[in-house]
Amino acid sequence: MPHSPALSGRGWKQNIMPWMLRLPAVCSKPPEHRWCSAAATLILRDSFFAFRADLTLLPDHFGLKCPPEDFRENSPDGVSRKEYNPAFPEVAVKRWIVLLTILCSSFCGWTQVIDRSVPGTLQVATFIRAGVLIDGVSNSPRRNQVITIRAGRISDVSDAGNARIPAGVAVIDLSQATVLPGLIDAHTHIFLQGEDPAEGGYDVQLLKYPLAFRAARATVSVRRALEQGFTTLRDMETEGAGYGDVGIKQAIEGGYIPGPRLFVSTRAISTTGGYPLEGYAPEIEVPKGVQIIDGPVEARKAAREQLDHGADWIKVYMTHRSWVSNNGVGKNAELVSQPTLTVDELRAIVDETHGWGKKVACHAYSGEGLQRGLDGGCDSIEHGLVLTDAQIAQMIRQGTWLCPTLSVYYIDWAPADTPDGQRDRKRASEHEVSFRKALKAGVKIAFGTDIGGIPWSQPIAQEFPRMVEFGMTPMQAIQSATSRAAELLEMKGQLGVIAPGAYADVVAVSGDPLADVKLLENVGFVMKNGQVFKNEIGSKR
Numbered sequence: 001m002p003h004s005p006a007l008s009g010r011g012w013k014q015n016i017m018p019w020m021l022r023l024p025a026v027c028s029k030p031p032e033h034r035w036c037s038a039a040a041t042l043i044l045r046d047s048f049f050a051f052r053a054d055l056t057l058l059p060d061h062f063g064l065k066c067p068p069e070d071f072r073e074n075s076p077d078g079v080s081r082k083e084y085n086p087a088f089p090e091v092a093v094k095r096w097i098v099l100l101t102i103l104c105s106s107f108c109g110w111t112q113v114i115d116r117s118v119p120g121t122l123q124v125a126t127f128i129r130a131g132v133l134i135d136g137v138s139n140s141p142r143r144n145q146v147i148t149i150r151a152g153r154i155s156d157v158s159d160a161g162n163a164r165i166p167a168g169v170a171v172i173d174l175s176q177a178t179v180l181p182g183l184i185d186a187h188t189h190i191f192l193q194g195e196d197p198a199e200g201g202y203d204v205q206l207l208k209y210p211l212a213f214r215a216a217r218a219t220v221s222v223r224r225a226l227e228q229g230f231t232t233l234r235d236m237e238t239e240g241a242g243y244g245d246v247g248i249k250q251a252i253e254g255g256y257i258p259g260p261r262l263f264v265s266t267r268a269i270s271t272t273g274g275y276p277l278e279g280y281a282p283e284i285e286v287p288k289g290v291q292i293i294d295g296p297v298e299a300r301k302a303a304r305e306q307l308d309h310g311a312d313w314i315k316v317y318m319t320h321r322s323w324v325s326n327n328g329v330g331k332n333a334e335l336v337s338q339p340t341l342t343v344d345e346l347r348a349i350v351d352e353t354h355g356w357g358k359k360v361a362c363h364a365y366s367g368e369g370l371q372r373g374l375d376g377g378c379d380s381i382e383h384g385l386v387l388t389d390a391q392i393a394q395m396i397r398q399g400t401w402l403c404p405t406l407s408v409y410y411i412d413w414a415p416a417d418t419p420d421g422q423r424d425r426k427r428a429s430e431h432e433v434s435f436r437k438a439l440k441a442g443v444k445i446a447f448g449t450d451i452g453g454i455p456w457s458q459p460i461a462q463e464f465p466r467m468v469e470f471g472m473t474p475m476q477a478i479q480s481a482t483s484r485a486a487e488l489l490e491m492k493g494q495l496g497v498i499a500p501g502a503y504a505d506v507v508a509v510s511g512d513p514l515a516d517v518k519l520l521e522n523v524g525f526v527m528k529n530g531q532v533f534k535n536e537i538g539s540k541r
């Protein structure tokens with residue numbers, strides 16, 4: 001049985017030889033790949049053996065399918081000898097050694113390709129020296145650590161004394177800085193721009209701005225977030241910009257624009273009378289900032305549509321307008337909010353969304369709407385301005401998250417002697433009380449700002465001092481924006497932590513944010529996915 005030319009001995013060896021010669025160069029450099037050097041040595045040794053003996057190493061030989069006369073044909077002098085016959089164990093063993101080393105070397109080559117596939121990780125590994133490391137999970141910082149990054153992930157974190165950094169590899173020196181995991185804002189609106197009333201407020205964005213204009217501004221918003229060290233956002237709806245967030249996410253993932261990794265919720269859902277635009281003549285049909293549903297069938301259908309078009313989360317408005325009862329007079333004056341969806345409507349959404357393996361975030365201020373949110377099975381309560389003790393107990397029982405967004409309730413207060421002014425002040429004062437109670441009771445709290453409601457020109461990290469003012473330790477506030485927020489996103493161990501296996505999302509600040517949490521407004525180093533986006537404090541060699 002003659003061998004086909006493509007598989008016959010010499011042609012096959014000519015194909016494999018460039019591979020073999022390349023292997024020692026590929027494998028010998030980093031210490032972690034030294035086993036590859038050994039493999040390469042074996043390959044060279046065995047290929048030398050193979051040449052000398054003129055073995056063919058063909059797959060059909062390994063399958064022992066060759067008739068005996070082939071061993072004679074393959075031998076230089078046409079005489080059948082032991083070294084050409086794989087039926088002899090030592091010959092078979094040598095051939096298996098060669099095969100396994102080839103497989104091993106292919107793997108080395110493959111890992112090289114993976115390294116090159118992630119922008120900014122052309123080197124096999126990047127090392128960061130961290131003067132102080134807050135890893136996002138531990139309650140105490142560690143000093144003098146070395147973080148190893150490979151192929152966009154953290155592969156090792158160790159004491160500087162134990163770390164072996166090979167000569168000639170990239171080292172980012174943050175030994176004079178505090179290093180933290182990339183920050184997570186779990187409540188943003190990249191398609192909102194602070195709604196300056198002088199510029200037409202909320203309405204003008206939906207009525208007059210082309211979607212491309214809004215998308216262009218969203219592109220700036222995500223860049224702003226990344227510059228400030230927020231490497232992940234949970235964006236809580238596009239405010240009339242449809243599925244624009246899915247498009248921005250695609251552009252970031254495709255490397256067309258810089259930005260954080262996005263978890264998007266697309267259009268959001270409320271009921272008739274439950275969301276702007278409002279106040280226009282009934283004869284005029286105006287766009288809405290959300291998808292309007294009435295009834296469980298429409299509710300489920302809206303969730304299906306949004307999930308089908310790329311929503312990572314479903315956002316539901318469980319309350320709408322709010323005001324202070326009793327005209328703000330006396331002890332009985334309380335913050336009231338208009339409920340929107342019924343429990344049945346919400347349950348249809350939650351049931352559908354959970355079936356897709358996704359979660360439901362519920363905007364809820366207080367009262368009946370917030371209660372329906374909890375009874376209907378919301379995974380997170382957004383804002384939660386007035387939380388009763390019973391509702392806090394229910395949140396703990398059900399494992400419901402609170403994403404408080406404190407800062408946004410301290411901007412643009414109307415004059416104190418107006419109903420809106422009373423409402424604005426009541427929102428802020430009630431919110432502080434609820435936040436303190438929820439924190440004390442152990443409700444799971446994730447950092448969120450509602451930025452977009454706040455102009456993107458302002459620092460996102462303004463939320464940290466507010467959380468500390470209301471009772472969190474700086475470390476708790478940092479964890480709410482790192483490991484806790486990652487847990488909310490079901491990315492525990494992958495985001496919000498500096499530990500082996502996590503995405504290499506790393507930021508750094510000068511100074512000690514545990515002593516002054518406001519320092520987090522000045523993030524000077526940002527790495528996302530192992531790629532340095534900004535470096536104003538760390539020297540590189």
Ligand SMILES: [Zn+2]
Binds near residue numbers: 189236450453
């Ligand atoms: Zn919001």
